Amino acid sequence: MPFSYQIRRSQRATQTRIIVTPGKVEVVAPVKVAEHKIHQFVQSKQQWIVQAMDKIAAKTHQHKTLAPTVYGHGADIPYQGESYKLAVRPTKLKRIKIEFSREFIAHVPDALMIQDHSAEIKDALIRWMKKESKIQVEQLVNRHAERKQLFPQTIKIKTQKSRWGSCGIHNDININWLLIIAPPEVLEYVVVHELCHIKVRNHSAHFWALVAEHLPDYQSRRHWLKKHGGSLMMGL
Known part of the structure; x- marks a missing residue:
């Protein structure tokens, strides 16, 4: 088949079903269903799965990420339906601290300021938003x-x-x-x-x-x- 898939057993599942998401095909099956039955089911749904994957790929291509490519000073950060500027400031703290007040402020440790810290700021923003x-x-x-x-x-x-x-x-x-x-x-x-x-x-x-x-x-x-x-x- 022109795709790979993962099988997940579920105590709550009453019948086998297929979930297609970007880059992933997952088959959720009841615990007692034989594995060869699951593979047969996927084969019978092969055309539907391919069509679903194509549809998702087309939608993903249409949508553009709201996030910046680099998390640096002046980047636009999406939040609550708006876009806010990111300010990067040095700090004596041991880890990045995020504040928000009409803009996002990333207090970045001095040791990180001398190197690329985009990924670290992104992780700190995600922790803050969670x-x-x-x-x-x-x-x-x-x-x-x-x-x-x-x-x-x-x-x-x-x-x-x-x-x-x-x-x-x-x-x-x-x-x-x-x-x-x-x-x-x-x-x-x-x-x-x-x-x-x-x-x-x-x-x-x-x-x-x-x-x-x-x-x-x-x-x-x-x-x-x-x-x-x-x-x-x-x-x-």
Whole structure:
């Protein structure tokens, strides 16, 4: 076959399914399904997989990353639907410290200033944005959860390449940290979307009515994510 794929066994899976994401084909199968049956299933879906890979490749080509190519002084950093300048300043600290106040400030240790520190600044920005994501998601949960008793068991910020959020069977909420790059109302939509799954596990009319009770304009937020999600997924 003109592609490779990975098999992942899942206790929760009731049937074999295929997930195609940029650069990856994953087959999720129930624990008890024989491996040769899985390979037969993939062979039967070969044409669909190739078409899905071509479609994703075309979409990826259309989207441009929102992130700079080099993380240096004057670079434009995407955050909450806007673009902010990055200022690089030397510091006596042992590791890079990120601050934000109308611009991003990277306090870079003197030892790093004399060498290429773009990758280190990028890593520090990602750490900062993950922490900020957790703070903002918790604030949004506090804003919306009590109204319909939609209280999550846990809230986790994840690095994900194929989904924006999820709600587990025990009401554990997972949110993709990349949403911190999107406008705040988009992050709010995804948080509300996953909270509503605590009460309604499917995407029925009842589910969308519940989302609309919290966010009457959810469709415009959802449309933004569909239109710009490809660029957002490319990350920093």
